[in-house]
Amino acid sequence: MKRCLLFVALLISASTLQARGTGDLGVLIERASSSVQIVETSNNTSLKRVAGLGDLSHASVVYSRDARYAYVFGRDGGLSKVDLLDGSIAARRLQSGNSIGGAISQDGRLIAVSNYDPGGVRVFDAHSLEPVADIPATYGDDRARSKVIGLVDAPDDRFVFALWDAGEIWVLDMSDRDRPQVTRYRNIGRQPYDALITGDGRYYIAGLFGEDGMALLDLWNPDRGVRRILSGYGRGEQKLPVYKMPHLEGWAVAGNYAFVPAIGRHEVLLIDMQNWTEAGRIAVHGQPIFVMARPDGRQVWVNFALPDNDTIEVIDTQSLEIVHRLRPGKGVLHMEFEPRGEEVWLSVRDENRVEVYDTRSFERKAAIPASKPSGIFFTARAHRIGL
Amino acid sequence: MKRCLLFVALLISASTLQARGTGDLGVLIERASSSVQIVETSNNTSLKRVAGLGDLSHASVVYSRDARYAYVFGRDGGLSKVDLLDGSIAARRLQSGNSIGGAISQDGRLIAVSNYDPGGVRVFDAHSLEPVADIPATYGDDRARSKVIGLVDAPDDRFVFALWDAGEIWVLDMSDRDRPQVTRYRNIGRQPYDALITGDGRYYIAGLFGEDGMALLDLWNPDRGVRRILSGYGRGEQKLPVYKMPHLEGWAVAGNYAFVPAIGRHEVLLIDMQNWTEAGRIAVHGQPIFVMARPDGRQVWVNFALPDNDTIEVIDTQSLEIVHRLRPGKGVLHMEFEPRGEEVWLSVRDENRVEVYDTRSFERKAAIPASKPSGIFFTARAHRIGL
Numbered sequence: 001m002k003r004c005l006l007f008v009a010l011l012i013s014a015s016t017l018q019a020r021g022t023g024d025l026g027v028l029i030e031r032a033s034s035s036v037q038i039v040e041t042s043n044n045t046s047l048k049r050v051a052g053l054g055d056l057s058h059a060s061v062v063y064s065r066d067a068r069y070a071y072v073f074g075r076d077g078g079l080s081k082v083d084l085l086d087g088s089i090a091a092r093r094l095q096s097g098n099s100i101g102g103a104i105s106q107d108g109r110l111i112a113v114s115n116y117d118p119g120g121v122r123v124f125d126a127h128s129l130e131p132v133a134d135i136p137a138t139y140g141d142d143r144a145r146s147k148v149i150g151l152v153d154a155p156d157d158r159f160v161f162a163l164w165d166a167g168e169i170w171v172l173d174m175s176d177r178d179r180p181q182v183t184r185y186r187n188i189g190r191q192p193y194d195a196l197i198t199g200d201g202r203y204y205i206a207g208l209f210g211e212d213g214m215a216l217l218d219l220w221n222p223d224r225g226v227r228r229i230l231s232g233y234g235r236g237e238q239k240l241p242v243y244k245m246p247h248l249e250g251w252a253v254a255g256n257y258a259f260v261p262a263i264g265r266h267e268v269l270l271i272d273m274q275n276w277t278e279a280g281r282i283a284v285h286g287q288p289i290f291v292m293a294r295p296d297g298r299q300v301w302v303n304f305a306l307p308d309n310d311t312i313e314v315i316d317t318q319s320l321e322i323v324h325r326l327r328p329g330k331g332v333l334h335m336e337f338e339p340r341g342e343e344v345w346l347s348v349r350d351e352n353r354v355e356v357y358d359t360r361s362f363e364r365k366a367a368i369p370a371s372k373p374s375g376i377f378f379t380a381r382a383h384r385i386g387l
Numbered sequence: 388m389k390r391c392l393l394f395v396a397l398l399i400s401a402s403t404l405q406a407r408g409t410g411d412l413g414v415l416i417e418r419a420s421s422s423v424q425i426v427e428t429s430n431n432t433s434l435k436r437v438a439g440l441g442d443l444s445h446a447s448v449v450y451s452r453d454a455r456y457a458y459v460f461g462r463d464g465g466l467s468k469v470d471l472l473d474g475s476i477a478a479r480r481l482q483s484g485n486s487i488g489g490a491i492s493q494d495g496r497l498i499a500v501s502n503y504d505p506g507g508v509r510v511f512d513a514h515s516l517e518p519v520a521d522i523p524a525t526y527g528d529d530r531a532r533s534k535v536i537g538l539v540d541a542p543d544d545r546f547v548f549a550l551w552d553a554g555e556i557w558v559l560d561m562s563d564r565d566r567p568q569v570t571r572y573r574n575i576g577r578q579p580y581d582a583l584i585t586g587d588g589r590y591y592i593a594g595l596f597g598e599d600g601m602a603l604l605d606l607w608n609p610d611r612g613v614r615r616i617l618s619g620y621g622r623g624e625q626k627l628p629v630y631k632m633p634h635l636e637g638w639a640v641a642g643n644y645a646f647v648p649a650i651g652r653h654e655v656l657l658i659d660m661q662n663w664t665e666a667g668r669i670a671v672h673g674q675p676i677f678v679m680a681r682p683d684g685r686q687v688w689v690n691f692a693l694p695d696n697d698t699i700e701v702i703d704t705q706s707l708e709i710v711h712r713l714r715p716g717k718g719v720l721h722m723e724f725e726p727r728g729e730e731v732w733l734s735v736r737d738e739n740r741v742e743v744y745d746t747r748s749f750e751r752k753a754a755i756p757a758s759k760p761s762g763i764f765f766t767a768r769a770h771r772i773g774l
Contacts, residue, residue: 019406068408339769340452340771340772
């Protein structure tokens with residue numbers, strides 16, 4: 001009977017651990033230790049550490065539609081499916097030699113990964129991680145393979161991505177998983193280096209490293225092709241030193257305006273999304289990296305490249321003024337807002353901690369020890385387009 | 388030992404049942420039987436029925452921030468907290484004689500309910516359902532109490548609602564739960580009958596039954612007060628027979644336009660949200676009730692009042708044309724899109740079933756038996772403002 005009770009106690013502790021809502025969970029990337037921490041935002045605590053995930057520099061995460069599993073995309077081509085309920089690795093696959101992010105299809109059944117080497121996109125079953133499709137990014141007469149960047153999901157079970165070496169945008173329709181369909185847009189500009197899709201899944205925008213401007217594809221009107229916008233954007237003639245390329249997926253949209261990191265300049269650009277022209281500039285503390293809107297669009301939070309990466313500035317999107325400056329510590333790499341915006345989490349890499357701030361009072365609410373933290377990703381992403 | 392095994396088997400079955408992600412869950416209201424069904428959208432199945440929830444006509448639901456609990460607001464003043472993992476009623480309180488919906492605060496810690504009788508708003512602790520605040524909707528010299536309608540949450544832990552009898556809008560600031568602060572806006576128009584807040588939590592708009600037009604409060608600029616908009620909207624001079632008042636929370640926003648049910652007319656109105664004026668009208672099959680946008684904003688689905696409540700029409704928001712008509716059966720009362728929009732669920736009350744459609748092919752994917760189903764609510768609402 002004693003043994004029975006012990007067994008029962010163990011079972012109870014296991015089941016208590018597992019049975020919980022997953023809507024307030026998230027993952028912190030610990031890039032130096034090949035691990036992630038599973039966290040929750042209701043009380044701002046860390047629940048568990050999961051190790052053995054390979055090279056997590058520049059790692060990113062998407063979530064299963066039931067918000068139970070985190071798909072972690074490592075730099076070394078590793079694709080890991082982490083069970084948030086028990087911290088186990090439910091599946092893992094080394095799917096290429098060098099990869100840079102991924103996406104989950106609208107229906108949640110497919111995971112796509114963009115690879116540098118060999119250049120292309122590979123698609124896996126979200127449940128088993130078994131291969132479903134392999135899309136080599138071949139181009140030109142000699143069938144060279146291009147690095148792929150800026151992979152996002154779009155409605156109708158499509159994935160959209162850009163080819164760095166080829167200067168192309170491809171739309172991959174996976175609505176019939178046995179018959180992947182690729183639509184190629186050529187000559188979109190030199191060296192697309194990152195891309196984003198608007199929150200409604202309509203506009204795909206690639207930044208160009210090799211020339212001024214950006215490339216815009218309107219997925220509601222794909223027959224109109226790709227057009228060049230924002231010719232003042234990009235490296236251009238001025239050749240300013242760029243310490244770190246800004247992340248385009250950090251674009252903030254508030255009302256009709258997008259708030260965009262300028263490249264190499266201490267400015268946030270204001271873009272009028274009605275006509276995709278520049279509508280103004282806001283002077284900021286350093287070279288912006290992420291420019292992210294609080295979910296209600298009232299504030300935009302900005303972090304910076306070296307030597308200013310210890311600072312965050314907060315812009316009021318109505319007055320366009322900087323209303324607050326924080327100095328959390330060296331190496332503020334990433335920010336993630338709680339889904340309804342009352343708090344924001346910041347990775348402070350060199351201080352080995354993640355900090356949580358109230359976005360109204362700017363008061364620090366919590367600090368969580370973490371080993372060289374970088375990306376922070378909450379499960380509410382499961383329900384959004386293009387993340 | 389046999390008894391031990393049996394006990395263990397029971398425990399295992401209980402714990403297996405409970406451990407799952409909650410991101411793909413939802414609730415269907417069964418109004419005739421005082422019950423709800425817990426459903427999941429990954430395979431489109433019903434998981435469990437929960438009974439004993441009182442009068443559920445016109446019932447609505449909000450979710451806890453961890454997406455584990457559904458708060459069900461009944462018509463009889465019943466407020467029930469349903470645990471989606473095991474189908475139990477975690478807490479229940481009969482908090483008034485007659486109520487009409489509720490909301491959850493931005494931080495997820497407070498539940499507010501709007502009451503007809505006695506008129507006012509009561510606020511409860513989201514964990515325990517213990518009372519936190521009682522805000523009687525008193526007005527005028529004789530301190531009469533008004534029915535309260537259109538209760539929504541807004542950023543900064545505020546609730547906004549309107550007083551039918553008083554013609555007022557109140558903003559209740561609960562950021563300090565021990566010191567509720569009310570800001571009153573008087574003379575906003577006669578008989579506000581329902582209201583909505585835009586997805587960013589900025590604009591609160593109340594429809595007026597007693598006169599033409601609507602009342603708009605810009606929560607980013609509350610000192611500007613409430614202004615009257617859309618003077619052609621509402622019952623006005625024409626006194627058309629209105630078979631059922633449209634629901635304002637169904638307003639669809641796509642790009643800069645809001646798609647709005649006309650009152651008493653077979654039309655959907657197009658509102659330019661830049662200046663809050665009418666920008667066009669789309670002829671539809673009947674008197675629209677809910678006008679809801681697919682999450683990507685590309686389609687708007689419309690259901691209708693009697694005698695046309697067997698029909699759904701789908702408007703393409705780019706061409707403004709009706710691209711599809713479905714006839715699921717009598718009594719199509721409510722629609723809910725899956726969070727990324729690939730499927731939509733419809734309540735078909737008089738056929739005692741809920742149907743699931745692919746929004747791209749319009750193919751019916753599933754039918755779930757339900758007893759006089761009305762509202763459908765998915766857990767992704769936990770992460771949105773103003774729902």
